Amino acid sequence: MSTTTTPTPNITDPSLYLDGIPHERFAEIRNADGLMWHDYHDGGFWVVSRHADVKTVSKDGKTFSSAVGMTNLWDLEADAIEARRSLIDSDAPDHTRLRRLVARAFTPKNIRRWESTVRDITVELLDAYVAKGEGDFVAEVAAPLPIRVILTMLGVPVEDAGYLVELSNFLVEGTGDTQSIPPDAFGNTTPLRLLPFNSPASHALFEYGEKIGDLRRADPQDDLVTSLVQAEADDGDRLSGSEYRNLFHLLVFAGNETTRTGLSHGAIALADHPEQWQRVLDDSAMVETATEEILRWSTPVLHMRRTTTAPVELGGTHLDAGEKVVMWYASANHDERVFANPHTFDVGRTENPHFSFGGGGPHTCLGAFLARLEVAVLLEEMAARKMHLTRLGEPVRVPSNFVHGVLSVDMAVEARS
């Protein structure tokens, strides 16, 4: 049977995450019978906290729909759902069609071609950071690296990286309690409820995407934006204007925000566990397992929501059709049933089926192999410089129940090579 208590503290409270993931609370939820019910605004949701249950939900997109109620915690009205729908908020066959439009660029084989680009950017950023001797790792390395890589792939001028990182920061605010910009920021006139993350920054990102799209329509290049606008032009059935806007938005946001989070938590973990960093320095073969452990440890996206389309039994609880279930990757990645010593940062962990790219279904992270490449190249280049990071203060975390973000973390950096 179901447990129908709301855990305290409230795992949807954005300010809770200023102190990091509430691991003790998630452990209680994981180890309770059945699924736990959690109140949220006018309604509530079932907390899917165990690794096995997250996997079941992720793999069964028919029973657990991404399209019906979309993938965010909050409920949206019908017009907002249509205006805000993107690749992640769709089910097959729409999802399959949209995903194939961008999938080719992100296959493991094709991502390998970007290795030298990723390495060049990484080397430039690390050398500048080492020359300074200290500074905010997020601003110096973790933020610029992924945004410059995704913009290069999209074909967006790299000079605009700073502007797009700024927009991303405003989008993340939209998942918290307070927004620092007014509803009419960036000339926005669209009601916020129709914009992704309820943020006027989404309007700015849509406009920016339209501008780049117009440029590529007039002057096609060998880049992702060109392939998207051509899919839109070839045949209106392949990609609608609204789908283009939302897909561009998703690629820019997901392509920089999540990897920035992963790289930031990786740097913090290596600074806090110098003996683990020493293992990577001593054995370059450790980069592969260290990359996966950093991904597990960082869990950049904390949750995703689904809505049931039929009655189903999940984790010992009976669910009716139309119920909201929320998968907490932050919990699944620390499930003691799957991970030995889950709260230990172990760069040599070999059994590491983490869900930082989702629970393995069709919505598995499009950029998974790009993110892996960026983390691995960063580790390789840090090791080549025998870089040592020392924290100069506590990380400043993002107050969000959706992204496990780090705003800044001051570090001293020394290259001993």
Next chain:
Amino acid sequence: MSDEQTEMVLVTVDEEKCIGAGQCEMLEEDTFYVDDDTVIAKVIGTGMLERSRANLIVETCPSQAISIVEASAQESPVGDAQEDSGAEEADPS
């Protein structure tokens, strides 16, 4: 082979389900190829893998598009099943 895990089995891709993630191609590049135009994985070569390896790939595929073509109920040898289903694969619709 009496060992079930090392038995050779035929794999196939459901073109409607494939999302072009390319994980099959990464794991077994001699057996899978993601077509550049359709962004759908195709089975190339014999399409035969050891059962343990095939199981891993079936499990890894994010869209559950890959399956093992089990030998038919009349217990024909695996080699026959491969030829039959291989003909279907070679005729993309």
